[in-house]
Structures are given as structure tokens and as C-alpha cells.
Amino acid sequence: MAGNMSQPRATVRLDGREIAAPLRQHTAAAVAALRQRGVVPSLAVVRVGDDAASQIYVGAKLKAAAALGIVALEHHLPAADSQGAVESLVAALAGDDGIDGILVQLPLPRHLDVEGVLAQVPASKDVDGFGLHSLGALAAGAPGLRPCTPAGVMRILEHWAAERGEHLAGKRALVIGRSRIVGKPVALLLLAADCTVTIAHSRSVDLAALVAEADIVVAAAGSPRLIRGSWLRPGSVVIDVGIHRLSDGSLCGDVDTEGAQGVAGAITPVPGGVGPLTIAQLMANTVAACEARRA
Ligand code: NAP
Numbered sequence: 001m002a003g004n005m006s007q008p009r010a011t012v013r014l015d016g017r018e019i020a021a022p023l024r025q026h027t028a029a030a031v032a033a034l035r036q037r038g039v040v041p042s043l044a045v046v047r048v049g050d051d052a053a054s055q056i057y058v059g060a061k062l063k064a065a066a067a068l069g070i071v072a073l074e075h076h077l078p079a080a081d082s083q084g085a086v087e088s089l090v091a092a093l094a095g096d097d098g099i100d101g102i103l104v105q106l107p108l109p110r111h112l113d114v115e116g117v118l119a120q121v122p123a124s125k126d127v128d129g130f131g132l133h134s135l136g137a138l139a140a141g142a143p144g145l146r147p148c149t150p151a152g153v154m155r156i157l158e159h160w161a162a163e164r165g166e167h168l169a170g171k172r173a174l175v176i177g178r179s180r181i182v183g184k185p186v187a188l189l190l191l192a193a194d195c196t197v198t199i200a201h202s203r204s205v206d207l208a209a210l211v212a213e214a215d216i217v218v219a220a221a222g223s224p225r226l227i228r229g230s231w232l233r234p235g236s237v238v239i240d241v242g243i244h245r246l247s248d249g250s251l252c253g254d255v256d257t258e259g260a261q262g263v264a265g266a267i268t269p270v271p272g273g274v275g276p277l278t279i280a281q282l283m284a285n286t287v288a289a290c291e292a293r294r295a
Helices: 016-036 052-068 083-095 114-118 132-140 148-163 183-192 207-213 274-294
Strands: 042-048 071-077 101-104 172-176 196-200 216-219 237-240
Touching (some): 016 148, 042 052, 083 101, 083 114, 148 274, 172 207, 183 196, 196 207
Parallel strands (some): 042 101
């Protein structure tokens, strides 16, 4: 028996496509109900320049919208367009009553001021949840549209906890990264879920020791395989937000997935973990924005 107890436990794979399925179904049903009333939810995507990754991400979003019956139109501007030209387009979309959600695909070309562009998106149409009003509402615990990747991370964690008959409350959560679009909002959402939250960043000391303390690790450092499997607390749940293309063409995350096997209790794959939830949440936000404006 003692021998059996020392066997490493199998690590559960948290499949983002499976976990996103109920959210997609819920969104599809909401779209069908709106369409029956003659309301067609619509999403405007603004892309500036020719960033290759952005083109792929936008393509995936447009495809997901079409599959759900959401009308999504891409507005593609040349990389050299001025601040005024980009802001004018976003302002026009903001004033268009037929548009429910506006997404400005980041990054923008370097000569553009992101804040100035995002400031043109009204909170009611901020389906990416990146605007100052949306982030302020999140920090204050007020209602509002939540950023898609952070909300997707929470959906995976809620699924994991529900499967185990547990709660997130009281768990020690470590968020690695403090960016505006992932780290900070994830930390705020975990706090709202009553976790005890630590945020690590590039100036943090002894990341391995912080990881070893955590029941929940959310890795969003943007550094390939930064987090070693041996650092993890046995049985912890690991959400790997990072996505990197290696020189051999394969993809990996911020976590050494192989090293985590048998140590982590559960881990998201890359790809197929957080990504599907991000897109499903964007669609859910678009429909929520439509319902709130046109209900
Ligand atoms: P980012 O803006 O580059 O932020 C990275 C954060 O990680 C920064 O706060 C940085 O600290 C911190 N960091 C960097 N090296 C570190 C280290 N060695 N130890 C601890 N912290 C460290 O990246 P992001 O936009 O948040 O994205 C993070 C990753 O998620 C990227 O790989 C991105 O591609 C991916 N992503 C995936 C999705 C998805 O849907 N799957 C969505 C968005 C992003 P400082 O603040 O001190 O610089």
C-alpha cells in the first residue's frame, strides 16, 4: 500500500474546447432568441496594419461569430494611418446604433497611442473589456464587461473546482504577469472569487518559491517554459496563458507541461486551453452588450 501512495497521480488535462462548449451553446441560444425578435447582434473588429498573428486571431474571431449567428465585420486600416483616422473610425462605430461590440485588435502600430484609440470605445460596447471604464468597474466590483482571456481563465478554474466538488474561496493563487490585458485583471477576478492572491512580475524574487506555495498558478509571463514542473506544489491547478511558436514550428506555453505531468493536479494544454475560452467569452460579451443596449 505504501508503494501505491508514492505513485505520482495522473495530471488532468483541462480541455478548453470542452469547457467552452456550454458557454458557446448558451450564447447560440441567446443569439437565436434575439434574432426571433428581429435583433441581430453585431461586432465590429478594427485591425490596423499587417501583424501576422493579429490577422490569424481576427480570422478566428470572425469565424466564431459567424458560427453563432453574430454579424462580425472587419475594418482593416493601413499601417500608416494616422491617430486621427483610427480614432475617427472607432468613434463612428461607437455612434452607430447597429453595432453592439467594438474590438480594437492589439497591438497597434507603434506610432499610434493605444489609450487614445481605446478611449473612443464606449463602455457599453467594450466587448474586450480593456477600456479604463471596464477595468475600473472590475477593480470596484461593479457590473461591466470583463476582459475575455481573464474571464476565460476563471471559467476554467470554476469548472475545475466544480468537478472536484470544491470552491475557489480560500485557495492560494499565484498570477505570474501583471499586464493590463491578462495579469492584473486575472488577479482582480481571483480576488473577487475570494482567493488569496499573489502577483509575480519580472522584478519578483524567487519565483520558484512563490510557485511552490500556490494551489492555483496562472502563468501569463510571455516567456516559453519559464515555470518548471518541479517548482509546482503537488496537486496544484495550472492555467497556462502563454503561447509561443518555437523555431521547429511547434507551440508551447509559459509552463514546462511535460515536467508538470504527475506533479500538477490539472493543467491546460497549449494550444487548446485558454484560447478557446477567450473567443467564447468575446462572443458572450458581444451578446451581453447587445442585450443590454437593445433589450
Ligand atoms: P506582457 O504584456 O508581455 O506581460 C508579461 C508580464 O509577465 C509582465 O507583467 C512581466 O513583468 C511578467 N514577466 C515577464 N518575465 C517574467 C519572469 N521571468 N518572472 C515573472 N514575471 C515575468 O504579456 P501579456 O500580454 O500579458 O501576455 C502573456 C502571455 O499570454 C503571452 O505569451 C501572450 O501571447 C499570451 N496570451 C494568450 C492569450 C490567449 O487567449 N491564450 C491572450 C492574451 C495573451 P513586468 O511587468 O515586470 O515587465
